[in-house]
Structure formats: C-alpha cells, structure tokens
Amino acid sequence: MALLSSPAEPTSNRKLVLFIAALAAYGLILILPTPADLSSSGQVALGLLILAVILWVSECVSPAASAIVLTGAAVIGLIGKPLTGNARPMTSADALTTMLTGFSSSAVLLVAGALFLAVALKLTGLDRRVALLVMSKIGVSPARLTVGAMIVGFVLALFIPSATARVGAIIPIMVGVVTALGLPVTSSLGATLMIVTAQACSIFNMAVKTGAAQNLISLGFMEEAFGRSVTWGEWFITALPFTVSMCIVLFIVSLVLLRPQVPPTEEANSRLAAELATLGPVTPPEKRLMLVAALLLALWATEGWINPLDTATSTQLGIALLLMPRIGVMTWAQAEKHIPWGTVVLFAVGISLGMLLSRTGAASWLAGITLNNLGISAMPVFLVIGVLSTFSIVLHLGFASATGLASTLIPIMIAFAQTIPHGEQVAFGIVMIQSLVVSFGFILPTNAPQNMLCYATGAFTTGQFAKVGLAVTVAGLLLLVLFSATIWPMMGLL
Structure with missing residues (x-):
C-alpha cells in the first residue's frame, strides 16, 4: 500500500505536463480556422505533425506509445472529413484504415x-x-x-x-x-x-x-x-x-x-x-x-x-x-x-503519417509557406541542397529519433523538390541526398540512441563529443555541396 500511495516522481510529473501540452497543441490546431488553400484533413495532418514532433522531441512517452497515441488522435481528428477534395467524409473505420496503411509497406x-x-x-x-x-x-x-x-x-x-x-x-x-x-x-x-x-x-x-x-x-x-x-x-x-x-x-x-x-x-x-x-x-x-x-x-x-x-x-x-x-x-x-x-510499430505509423501529409496536401502547403518563401528554388541545385541540408541538420538537434525525423522531414522535402524547375530526376536526387542527411546525428549525444549508449560509458564529455561532431558536421555539409556540384551529377543522380 505504501508503494501505491507514494508520490509520483518529478520526472513523471514533467512527462505528464508535456504530454498534456502535446495534446493541447493538437487540439488548438484543429479548432483554428482552416487556411483557404489547405483542406480540413490537411489541417488534421499538420496537427498530427505538431503532436508527433512534441512527443518525439520531449520523449514524454516511449516511441511505441507515441505511435498508439498518434493513431488514436488521427482517427478522432479525421472522422467526418474527406481524405481528398472530392472524397466522401471518413468514418472512424476509414480513418483507422488510413492510419494503418503504413503497415502494408x-x-x-x-x-x-x-x-x-x-x-x-x-x-x-x-x-x-x-x-x-x-x-x-x-x-x-x-x-x-x-x-x-x-x-x-x-x-x-x-x-x-x-x-x-x-x-x-x-x-x-x-x-x-x-x-x-x-x-x-x-x-x-x-x-x-x-x-x-x-x-x-x-x-x-x-x-x-x-x-x-x-x-x-x-x-x-x-x-x-x-x-x-x-x-x-x-x-x-x-x-x-x-x-x-x-x-x-x-x-x-x-x-x-x-x-x-x-x-x-x-x-x-x-x-x-x-x-x-x-x-x-x-x-x-x-x-x-x-x-x-x-x-x-x-x-x-x-x-x-x-x-x-x-x-x-x-x-x-x-x-x-x-x-x-x-x-x-x-x-x-x-x-x-x-x-x-515497438520500433516496428513506430516505423509503420511514421510511414502512415508521412503518407497522410502527402495525400492531404499538407506537405505541399507546408513546403510552400516555408521553403518556397525562402526563394531557394531558383538557386543552382548544389546550393539548394546546401540550404536544405543545413535546415535538416539544425532540425535534427531537437530530435533523438532519426526515424521520427525522416517521417517529419522527407514528405516536406518531396513536396518542395517537386516544385523546383529542374525536372523529376533532380527532384528525386535531392530527396535521396536529404535521406542521407537524416542520419547526421553527430553534434549532441542526445541526437541518436547510439550516441547515448557510448556516452553512458562515461568515456567522454558532451564537450568532447560536440567538438568532434561539429567539425564532422561542417565538413559533411561542405562535402554534400561539393559532391552535388561534381560527382553526383556525373553519376546521374542529379
């Protein structure tokens, strides 16, 4: 009985607050007026994206648990909304089927x-x-x-x-x-x-x-x-x-x-x-x-x-x-x-979320108001890749899961790449290069699980890791730009 009545640990209280904040952010996105060029289901997809980012960055629930939360939140949000413009409104079964599409991949x-x-x-x-x-x-x-x-x-x-x-x-x-x-x-x-x-x-x-x-x-x-x-x-x-x-x-x-x-x-x-x-x-x-x-x-x-x-x-x-x-x-x-x-479940739900962002037009809308407004689509391809890679690397600082980052980032990169005037082959190459950049977890121990395993040995400090990681990251960014201007075009990637 003493165990059952003991107060919750401060860490548990913090996680509960973050979890409630994540759900509140999702609810806020749903009740905001829908932008004129975004569908109602696309608004739900963006709300799920915000929910996923908060859950994955804060780690207030386990990755596997976040997959279950995202699926439930998606079903609630999508009921009564068409998946695409001319489709019929979805029932709860339709919404659940949509969020299970990743499992068939x-x-x-x-x-x-x-x-x-x-x-x-x-x-x-x-x-x-x-x-x-x-x-x-x-x-x-x-x-x-x-x-x-x-x-x-x-x-x-x-x-x-x-x-x-x-x-x-x-x-x-x-x-x-x-x-x-x-x-x-x-x-x-x-x-x-x-x-x-x-x-x-x-x-x-x-x-x-x-x-x-x-x-x-x-x-x-x-x-x-x-x-x-x-x-x-x-x-x-x-x-x-x-x-x-x-x-x-x-x-x-x-x-x-x-x-x-x-x-x-x-x-x-x-x-x-x-x-x-x-x-x-x-x-x-x-x-x-x-x-x-x-x-x-x-x-x-x-x-x-x-x-x-x-x-x-x-x-x-x-x-x-x-x-x-x-x-x-x-x-x-x-x-x-x-x-x-749990990794398998998270992986499948991550695919479902990315497909939802794409099919509802939410990824294109988000790319339009962010990357397209930067004016980088008119730049040479190697500079476009440099800017996108910098954006991805900075975003990775807040993620402990590269799988979560890929689920969040790649659909947006695809939507942006398909708008640039360089053809589909170049768009495909840009996205593939960005899929490599998703693994750039070099700067902080918290940027990747393998970093944390090594950090747990006590062999190095965060400062030592960051010193090496920053140098490797900068060199990697320069190499990405260099190869995008030389080797990869010769290989037919760009």
Whole structure:
C-alpha cells in the first residue's frame, strides 16, 4: 500500500505536463480556422505533425506509445472529413484504415526481417567474433585502433539494421581494448574509440540501404511520390564517395582533436587473443549464418541486375532459412523475445503519417509557406541542397529519433523538390541526398540512441563529443555541396 500511495516522481510529473501540452497543441490546431488553400484533413495532418514532433522531441512517452497515441488522435481528428477534395467524409473505420496503411509497406517487412537477422547474429555470437577478429588483426596504435573501430562498424552495418544493436555489440570490445592497455575508459584513447564508434555508426547508416530504418522510411515515401525505388547496390554506390570521405574526415578530426595516447605494450594483443580463444572454434550455427549472410549480400548487391528479387523479398527468404529446423540458427520463440516490436510499430505509423501529409496536401502547403518563401528554388541545385541540408541538420538537434525525423522531414522535402524547375530526376536526387542527411546525428549525444549508449560509458564529455561532431558536421555539409556540384551529377543522380 505504501508503494501505491507514494508520490509520483518529478520526472513523471514533467512527462505528464508535456504530454498534456502535446495534446493541447493538437487540439488548438484543429479548432483554428482552416487556411483557404489547405483542406480540413490537411489541417488534421499538420496537427498530427505538431503532436508527433512534441512527443518525439520531449520523449514524454516511449516511441511505441507515441505511435498508439498518434493513431488514436488521427482517427478522432479525421472522422467526418474527406481524405481528398472530392472524397466522401471518413468514418472512424476509414480513418483507422488510413492510419494503418503504413503497415502494408514492404519497408516495414524489411525492417522486421532485418531485426531478425540482428537477433541471429547476437544469438550465435558471430557479431562478437567478427569484432574481435578485426581488432586483433588491426594492431594497437591509435590510428590502427581508430581504423579498426570503423571497420567493425562497417562490417556489422552490412547485417544489423539497428544502430543501437551494432554499437551495443561494439562497446564491450572497445572497453576491453582500452583496459587491456592498462588505461581507464575515461582516457584519451577511451574517449576517441567511443566517439568514433558512435560517429562511424551514423556514417554507415548512410552507406548501407538496410543499415538504418530511416533509409527505408525515406525510400517508402520516395516510391510513393516518384514511382521508383533504389536497389541496395545503387544506394551503396551512390553513397560510397560521400561516406568514404566522411570516414577520412572522422579519422583525421578524432586523432587531431582528441590526441589519443597508447602505452608501448603487447598486453592488448594477448588480451584480444585470449578473448578470441574463449569463443572457441566457429560453431555450426555460425557457419550456417555466414552462408545465409553471404547469400543475402549477393542477392542485395545484384538486385535488379542479375536477380529479380527486391531487398525486402530476399531478406524475408533469408530469415525463413534462419528459422527452418536443422538448417536455421534460431526458433521463432527465441527470436521474438529480442525483437523491439515497438520500433516496428513506430516505423509503420511514421510511414502512415508521412503518407497522410502527402495525400492531404499538407506537405505541399507546408513546403510552400516555408521553403518556397525562402526563394531557394531558383538557386543552382548544389546550393539548394546546401540550404536544405543545413535546415535538416539544425532540425535534427531537437530530435533523438532519426526515424521520427525522416517521417517529419522527407514528405516536406518531396513536396518542395517537386516544385523546383529542374525536372523529376533532380527532384528525386535531392530527396535521396536529404535521406542521407537524416542520419547526421553527430553534434549532441542526445541526437541518436547510439550516441547515448557510448556516452553512458562515461568515456567522454558532451564537450568532447560536440567538438568532434561539429567539425564532422561542417565538413559533411561542405562535402554534400561539393559532391552535388561534381560527382553526383556525373553519376546521374542529379
């Protein structure tokens, strides 16, 4: 009884106030006069956008809970309103169906399948084996260890779509390396490896189509708007020059600004060798997983070229193999316990919200009163991309979820890009580049979950992270403008 009667924590009270404020903001948008060039359903969509931003930025409810709140609020707001100009007024069932459209997207199926692949890596221990092998072979100088951290991040990005899961697997390895050298985690080396682990994760989110959920949610909107998609190989090749350049920038910036020091010792090599030895020989489940992973990489890389399967279909086939008796490496009962189903639900509702913004005309209206009024549509394409990227980066400072940012930002970018006088191919390229910028969570630890995981180790301060992150962000912005004026037009993107 004492527990039940205890007063709520101040944090809970604050979250309640923020939640009520979010609902009040949504209600206020609904009761305001509808602008002449905006539909009533579009006004509801804008209200939902405000509600989503407040919920995601304040984190007053969990991401999964925010998806449920948004769905309920949408149904209440859309009842009696036509989805488009000539449509009949919606019933509650119609409104609910509209908010469930995201669940039919193949991107949702791909995210769920990729999460199963991440679980398979974790259950078999293959992720840890790969990380230890790379770090034991690379060497123990500051430069080599920094490169090693990047290589581990890239290899895991090929198979694990969750930045949080990837970094969670890497952190124990980095801590082990630092302590094996007789250094505290808070040393310059510890700070460097942890910051590089987090920042490289964001870079590789951009490099690999299946590396992050925000890529897939952006592609879902692009398919809806432009009627075309991007294969795994096309995405990788397009992003490759930029992400390689960003890795070089991160390598130089981290070594110059943080100046990691390593004592002359062979302890690290022996420690890593000992940890590898504890893993034992490669197990049969690991071998089977490696075969399936190699098959998936081959299918992804040849999508639309040699094989007719899209990324979502090939991924589902791979997961089916991993769940089969004797052939697979896990059962459904084992896998489902480790899948963050709330992420899948949030992802689907985020797609639904973006589609609602687009179908009701709310995204076009918002783009018209913001981006179009800046007069940037008449600028050269590379300057347009520079301005849009700056806008996205500043907006990201208030977001802890790149998925939420993509759901908010990409429909607006699509609506704007379709108004500029450079043709549909250029519009498509602009939106794809902005889908890369969504992963620019470099400046604050709160800008991405993987940043917070690394920050929780206590290895670095917010100031150290921001110092490196600002330099990487500025360099990244300049590279975006440079490549938009040179390499990407030559590749046919713009």
